[in-house]
Amino acid sequence: MVVPSPSPIRSKKTKAVGIPVIDLSLNRSAIAELIVNACEDYGFFKVVNHGVPKEIIGRLEEEGLSFFAKPSSEKQKAGPASPFGYGCKNIGFNGDRGELEYLLLHTNPVSISERSKAISNDPTEFSCAVTDYIQGVRELCCEILDLIGEGLWLQDKMVFSRMIRDVHSDSVIRVNHYPAVKDVKEWDPCDPIGFGEHSDPQILTILRSNDVPGLQIRLRDGLWVPVPPDPTEFCVFVGDALEAMTNGRLMSVRHRALTSSVKARLSMMYFGAPPLNAWISPLPDMVSPQKPSLYRPFSWVEYKKAAYSLRLGDRRLDLFKIN
Ligand code: GA4
Numbered sequence: 188m189v190v191p192s193p194s195p196i197r198s199k200k201t202k203a204v205g206i207p208v209i210d211l212s213l214n215r216s217a218i219a220e221l222i223v224n225a226c227e228d229y230g231f232f233k234v235v236n237h238g239v240p241k242e243i244i245g246r247l248e249e250e251g252l253s254f255f256a257k258p259s260s261e262k263q264k265a266g267p268a269s270p271f272g273y274g275c276k277n278i279g280f281n282g283d284r285g286e287l288e289y290l291l292l293h294t295n296p297v298s299i300s301e302r303s304k305a306i307s308n309d310p311t312e313f314s315c316a317v318t319d320y321i322q323g324v325r326e327l328c329c330e331i332l333d334l335i336g337e338g339l340w341l342q343d344k345m346v347f348s349r350m351i352r353d354v355h356s357d358s359v360i361r362v363n364h365y366p367a368v369k370d371v372k373e374w375d376p377c378d379p380i381g382f383g384e385h386s387d388p389q390i391l392t393i394l395r396s397n398d399v400p401g402l403q404i405r406l407r408d409g410l411w412v413p414v415p416p417d418p419t420e421f422c423v424f425v426g427d428a429l430e431a432m433t434n435g436r437l438m439s440v441r442h443r444a445l446t447s448s449v450k451a452r453l454s455m456m457y458f459g460a461p462p463l464n465a466w467i468s469p470l471p472d473m474v475s476p477q478k479p480s481l482y483r484p485f486s487w488v489e490y491k492k493a494a495y496s497l498r499l500g501d502r503r504l505d506l507f508k509i510n
Pocket residue numbers: 270278279280281283291359361385386387388389458494495497498499
């Protein structure tokens with residue numbers, strides 16, 4: 188079922204469109220088709236009845252809030268984010284900045300339990316909250332990827348989810364905290380940006396936020412659409428690797444986060460990624476004489492290196508285009 192979203196937040200140069208909201212409890216083949224349509228048209232959709240327990244989401248949210256409430260000197264002990272750990276206003280290594288602080292963690296269980304020691308006074312509690320959350324959203328991510336495989340009528344429907352389920356998957360988790368700004372006002376293009384325009388390099392991103400607006404997605408025609416926040420839903424973003432593997436049929440969506448609220452925004456993202464040594468290339472099912480390969484094969488480690496050598500907003504997939 189596609190539910191038209193409510194009216195967008197106040198903001199300049201944006202448009203009200205019905206962002207697809209997909210009910211995962213409905214008929215499988217119908218959902219698979221709706222998801223593929225949403226990924227082609229927007230590279231983005233929301234899911235309801237997703238099956239991730241509220242309690243698991245709430246525990247990570249609480250852990251995030253209590254970490255960000257600590258004095259700066261305490262938080263710095265978990266930083267700098269290089270790329271993993273605590274980061275404040277710096278994004279990546281090439282001068283990108285945003286009005287936010289964040290925790291960025293690799294999803295590898297050993298790495299989580301190591302990092303937790305610098306993040307929380309109760310590292311076991313923190314690492315359990317993160318691990319349970321990862322387990323929940325990884326399942327959701329794989330379920331959606333299998334539905335995409337079905338909706339695309341792929342021979343190997345689990346080709347995407349297998350990369351995420353691999354023990355060596357390079358998936359990461361991020362908790363972003365956008366502090367409140369003092370006045371409620373119309374967003375101004377000169378305002379400091381929370382997290383600048385970009386696409387996600389990975390296969391699929393699963394985002395959950397509190398009830399504070401700020402997220403916007405960019406349509407093919409360049410218009411920005413505010414995404415109404417709903418803590419009970421998850422937002423799903425097509426990443427660059429999925430665009431490449433589907434030979435450009437699914438679109439990796441450009442998005443950004445604005446800061447213009449009286450209340451702090453907290454978002455939690457799971458970035459589903461392949462193992463470092465995995466090869467990314469257009470799937471044979473997605474290539475034909477009419478639709479030749481748009482991208483040359485590349486390894487995930489090569490793509491990551493390219494991403495970290497460029498600016499946040501750069502179109503890094505263009506580097507891998509054939510002609
Ligand atoms: C965008 C998606 C994820 O948040 C992220 C980001 C990463 C980072 O913040 O360290 C990057 C950015 C993201 C894309 C280009 C590079 C890498 C910052 C940056 C300038 C964790 C990711 O994987 O890529």
